[in-house]
Amino acid sequence: xxxxxxxxxxxxxxxxxxVAGIFASAGxxxxxxxxxxxxxxxxxxxxLDLKVDGDDTNVVKITIENWSPGHGPYLYTYEIKNTxxxxxxxxxxxxxxxDYENGLxxxxxxxxxxxxxxxxxxxxxxxxxxxxxxxVDNDPANGWYGSEDVTIYNGPVNGVASSYDLNLExxxxxxxxxxxxxxxxxxxxxxxxxxxxLKLNIEFCLSQNP
Numbered sequence: 001x002x003x004x005x006x007x008x009x010x011x012x013x014x015x016x017x018x019v020a021g022i023f024a025s026a027g028x029x030x031x032x033x034x035x036x037x038x039x040x041x042x043x044x045x046x047x048l049d050l051k052v053d054g055d056d057t058n059v060v061k062i063t064i065e066n067w068s069p070g071h072g073p074y075l076y077t078y079e080i081k082n083t084x085x086x087x088x089x090x091x092x093x094x095x096x097x098x099d100y101e102n103g104l105x106x107x108x109x110x111x112x113x114x115x116x117x118x119x120x121x122x123x124x125x126x127x128x129x130x131x132x133x134x135x136v137d138n139d140p141a142n143g144w145y146g147s148e149d150v151t152i153y154n155g156p157v158n159g160v161a162s163s164y165d166l167n168l169e170x171x172x173x174x175x176x177x178x179x180x181x182x183x184x185x186x187x188x189x190x191x192x193x194x195x196x197x198l199k200l201n202i203e204f205c206l207s208q209n210p
Contacts, residue, residue, distance in 0.1 A: 061078060131156055
């Protein structure tokens with residue numbers, strides 16, 4: 001009877017070890033499973049690419065020589081194209097007018113020109129006697145202002161703002177047009193502008209956000 005009491009705990013211990021071994025081995029056995037893949041996911045950046053008159057370089061659009069009152073208006077239309085893959089919004093990020101005196105001749109002095117004949121920029125009067133109408137030239141883009149067009153600026157050249165937030169949407173591959181009309185109608189100060197000149201600088205900017 002004493003030996004039986006010793007054997008029973010031993011058997012119980014062996015049973016516990018056996019059960020633990022079974023559960024331990026069960027952890028390494030295969031269960032149902034299924035695997036799927038999602039490889040080669042690709043992200044590609046879009047593009048905004050602005051071209052003026054089909055080019056990426058500086059476009060010299062306006063060249064007028066030997067001009068006098070009573071002539072014009074002259075018409076200049078820029079073709080603005082978004083050759084990128086996403087839509088963009090067009091602004092005029094910079095508009096700059098620079099006057100040049102180019103010396104003084106007798107009619108200028110008699111008209112009261114007191115700039116001193118400095119040939120440097122900022123002293124001429126030409127921008128004060130010329131008028132400019134700048135507008136979005138919607139279809140048909142023929143250079144003349146119509147009811148379908150939108151004015152950006154209309155007034156003396158020297159009154160143009162330094163920039164314009166047009167927020168003009170141009171879709172990918174889309175095109176718009178901006179026309180500038182420049183005229184010289186007779187004014188009381190025309191003689192002040194004899195021999196003067198000016199430069200008009202414009203920067204077009206296409207942005208992702210309006």
